[in-house]
Amino acid sequence: MNETECKYDLLLKDGHVIDPSNNIDKSMDVAIRGNKIAQVAEDISSSQARKIINVSGLYVTPGLIDIHVHLCGYAGWLFPDFHSFSNGVTTVVDAGGPGWKSFEEFKKSIIDTSKTRVLTLLNIVGAGMLGAVEQDVSEMEPIPAAEMIKKYPKDIVGAKTAHFMGSGWEAVDGAVRAAEMSGTIAMADFRPMPTRSYKDLLLSHLRPGDIHTHMYAQHIPLLNEQGVVNDYVWKARERGIIFDVGHGVGSFWWRVAVPAMKQGFVPDSISTDRHKASALIPNASMMITMSKFLNMGMPLPEVILRSTVNPARIIRRPELGTLSVGADADVAVIELLKGDFGFVDSGHAKMCGTQKLQASLTIRNGEIVWDLNGLSWPDWETAGQYTVINQ
Ligand SMILES: [Zn+2]
Known part of the structure; x- marks a missing residue:
């Protein structure tokens, strides 16, 4: 033929x-x-x-979807194509690198120059994930953030809050407000304080469909003192709060993940929180993070579910994460x-x-x-007088 x-x-x-x-x-x-x-x-x-x-x-x-990576910001960004494809990942979501002030530069330098499909959760901090400024509540402006999200609906899937150490709810509520005003979702990286609890985050501040990332981090009271998953955590799942892995350098601990998994508290989405540091000792790649769940007893189809169609639905991109015709x-x-x-955890x-x-x-x-193994290419001895063999 x-x-x-x-x-x-x-x-x-x-x-x-x-x-x-x-x-x-x-x-x-x-x-x-x-x-x-x-x-x-x-x-x-x-x-x-x-x-x-x-x-x-x-x-x-389907090509895997990693909804928590870092492609810019002080956390130590990594250009996506060099680690996404070697892990089967075709879509990544930058979790709060740029804010509304820096998004357009991020789009120009990272989104538009990557082969990987790059989506964004816009940082509620206008300047983005840049260290000290993340503590400045005057930088948390839901209105311009929501406007930027609405201006780039193809690229931005919601709002993100991270690293906030203040005593109030400005960061979480700001991100949720920006998501609300733009008709999108919010993702929270959260550290409980005496003045703001994990329980209140899950039951009062996040909305159904919003995401808590770093679910198996040591600083997250997923388990009570007896090692049992807290009732309010189950209640939050019932009300539609999404729980995401966000492995990272400090957010995946066997002593939290194993008991939670044994009690059936599994992640809705498996993600890596990959950046320069998490890519090293804990090796927070998609293949390794997924393998950890496989070795904790999650069947392979469930691992794939939580790395394809689940994240696609969570970020409201149901056309992704599927092998449907078209x-x-x-x-x-x-x-x-x-x-x-x-497999090494955050405590090594x-x-x-x-x-x-x-x-x-x-x-x-x-x-x-x-x-990886040249599956798609001919053997050199039978390839004839080749230069570069195209697809
Ligand atoms: Zn992160």
Whole structure:
């Protein structure tokens, strides 16, 4: 068949598809045309595709969505493409790097220059995540923040508050107000104080659909003194508060996560809080953070659910995190390694495990952007007089 007759540009053949948005968990083929998912079916003929990649023995999932990363600000930013694709991630949300004063520069320098889809939770602090200024309540202005969110609905998904050490509720309430005025969501990184409790955050200040990130941090009283998940935390989940992992350098502790998981208090979304420091010792990558949940007993389809369709719905982008026909062709091909592995938490203690996820191949907008083992390329000895072999 000559190339012009090909129905599909790319065919992922014989993989095990896990697409929780469509309740798929079985061996399927995935075909891509241009930058869209064109077909997902049990047997798509190889003759219909210009390029075929055999992905047998591997899992094929929607491109992963990490709703808590840092691409700018003093926390030590990391440009997304260098770590997103090697972790199967095709969409990231910068959690409060820029504020309304710095967003447009952030858009120009990071969003518009990345292949990764970059979305933003706008910091309620106008100057953004820049250290001392984050404590200045006069910088927390919901009106200009909401206006900026409304001006860039394609790029900004809500408001963020972080790192506030003051005694009042200005930061949380400001972010919620900006979200309210812009019809979006708020994400809170919160440190309880004698004057403002975690219970009040969850039951009185956040709205249903708003997110508490860093749920397994040591400074978060998820568990009571007996190690039991607090009643008000369950109540908050019932009222629709979203609980996000936000691993980071200081926010994932086995002694909080393991008992909570055993009691069924699982995250709604798995995210990394990846920045320069969390990328090192705790290795807060998406593959490692997801592997931690796998080793705590969460079944793989549940891990994928919380890394694809759940975060898409939480940030109100239901068109993402899915392999539905017509969706943008963002795909992760993942290998499940078996062996002896160690997974380090924020206190630098490890948990031993036998399973580890590894991103083999990542497709963003129909383009192969990561291919760990050269699955999509020919052997050099049979490739002929090649220069650079294109997709
Ligand atoms: Zn963070």
